[in-house]
Amino acid sequence: MNTHDARFVRPALAALCAASLATLAACGGSACFGLDGCGGGNGMSNFALSGTAATGKALASAMVTFSCARGSGSTLSDGGGHYGIAFNATLPCILTVTSAGTTLHSLAFAGGTFNTTPETELMLVYLASQLRTSETSLIADFPSNSQFQQVLANQADVLAAQSAVVTNLQQRYAVTLTAPAFLTTPFIVGKAGVDSDLGALAAAGAITAEGMPDSAAVSLLSTAGLAHPLTTTSTPSSGTGGTGSATGGMM
Template identity: 85%
Template sequence: MNTHNVRFVRPALAALCGASLATLVACGGSACFGLNGCGGGNGMPNVALSGTAAIGKALASAMVTFSCASGSGSTLSDGGGHYSITFNATLPCILAVNSGSTTLHSLAFAGGTFNTTPETELMFVYLASQLGTSETSLIASFPSNSQFQRVLGNQTDVLAAQSAVVTNLQQHYAVTLTAPAFLTTPFIVGQAGVDSDLGVLATAGAIDVNGMPDPAAVSLLSAAGLAHPLTTTSKPTSGTGGTGSAAGGMM
């Protein structure tokens, strides 16, 4: 290469390296090149999810799995029950936390914070009942059932189910819950808010000694979901949920 060409090649290489470094940082440390941004080679985007798994105490060192409309991942919670993962997937995702005899479920309709607690388990029961199925069947059919995917990916439907859980638990167990947005509110075990609400529910009998929802609480939310079926649901937009026909409330 002659000196004339070197003068032009070196600045071009420097610009390319700078652009590659900027892209690497933007992708959270994962190298991604080409025209598709931070998506993986499988065509799915990077999704960052985090949350806390707790039952009134932290579910520490628990296995947390993420089963999504496309893609899956897993990680372990830390000593405070907190988990965090970035992986290639298409939302929505079903979360499952396994710790000894306790298995709790939750869901994520977007990237961000999505906790897993007995309250999210009851929300899952409510949504399954709204769809005319059981929690077990909802989980098993989710990968291939477009209706289930639309509902779990629909922010309006999910947040209506969250409100229904709060309303039914407060009225049936005569308690006051201070953190009604239990699905997406970041919290630390031992502090007021989502965690203290779990203690209130355990004292009231809605959560058993293993940290699972009491069968009576499960029956309550199952019946409430059946009373408010989801007949039509709009397709989520931009991965952050859309509008739907969910209706919550006390039986």
């Protein structure tokens, strides 16, 4: 290579390296170089999701499935109920954790930590009621229902539902929850925080011996959701959510 060629090749290589590093950073450190950056070439992006499945005790070796607006995945939890997966998908996703006779649900509107507990189950009950449907129908129709996808992708709507669960449980069962951000707060079974809150709710009767929300708690959140319907929801941007149209409160 002569000196004249080097003047053009070296800046081009530097620009390529800079672009590659920017792509790596955007992918959260994952090596996903290509024409589509972090995408899978089909409009989907690569996301890493993790969390803990617990009922007051760990849901160990449980099947964890992720059903997203586009794409899906599955993995097993470890002995502490922790799970993690990286896959191509279009958010949001509904999470389903199955262990023996216990099946719990949660959701993810972005990459990161999203737990699955009886509290997240009640959050979906509340959201379903806000949408004038049942939790069962919300989960079944989610892959083809754009309104359901829009609401579950909207961070403001989801966090309002989380707050409604906290408010209603605290007032109905006289339990002060120490971790109100139960959906996204990392926790370890046996430690203070989300797990100790689950233990307190179980002792108060909000969670059954099987690790499921008690029927009275389900009815409580269903009624609360009906009282705060979601009539319109703004389109979320970049997976961070937009402005919701309703707030949750105690019935």
